[in-house]
Amino acid sequence: MTFRAIRILKEVGCIAAEDTRQTRKLLTHFEIPTRLVSYHEHNKRASGPELVRMMEEGQSIALVSDAGMPAISDPGYDLVCLAIEAGIDVVPIPGANAALSALIISGLPTERFLFAGFLPRERKKLKEELERLRSVPATLIFYESPHRITKTLEVMREVWGDHPIAVVRELTKRYEEVLRGSFGECLDILQEREPKGEYCLVVDRNGVDPASGSGEAGDWWIGLSVAEHVAKYERETGDKKEAMKRAAADRNVSKRDIYNALLQK
Known part of the structure; x- marks a missing residue:
């Protein structure tokens, strides 16, 4: 106050x-x-x-x-x-704000950021929303509840790969805490103890190429074989079909072409 x-x-x-x-x-x-x-x-x-x-x-x-x-x-x-x-004056009285407070202490880039609020609860809609945000080259900020935090991080890693993130809870309160690392590292910690309190997720997506949504700008995969290209995405997502789909999109070919190339390796 x-x-x-x-x-x-x-x-x-x-x-x-x-x-x-x-x-x-x-x-x-x-x-x-x-x-x-x-x-x-x-x-x-x-x-x-x-x-x-x-x-x-x-x-x-x-x-x-x-x-x-x-x-x-x-x-x-x-x-x-x-x-x-109604033509009534609206006057802001600034105070504590979780999104900006989390951004400040996250250690992630602050030059360009997007506050996206609460994500959809249903898994399919959640994935669709993350796909829409996939090509946004900025630090992304979300609010999340303790009983959904683990699922949300798992789907983020599945859709985006393993990016730097700050998981911040109970901002400006007695039990304020911040976890910094990759999705996987933060998930490991959260799975060891019961999540409590209201969370803010701050995700570094500043390196994505807006045209492709890839986690690295430009044709980063040039010089990789198809198998190496797919393997990189498979490590990030844990899903070979999704990895093949992304590799096909990067190379502007069909998934069948990627499949045939893998058979011939």
């Missing part, structure tokens, strides 16, 4: 909170008596217009999320849009 945030919460007429129970603890700690109302994903369609009506009547309202900055991967975004449509 910043001094400015505490002052604003004391001055506004009302505080819209994602979780009123959690926010009440915060207000009690800082001796803030301001009225609390509920605003979250499940009541935003009814609560949002009512909050806008209150602001149009002259009330000032502070928006507080359950954790981190409001409107980042939470329903605060919808309220901001409603306020803008």
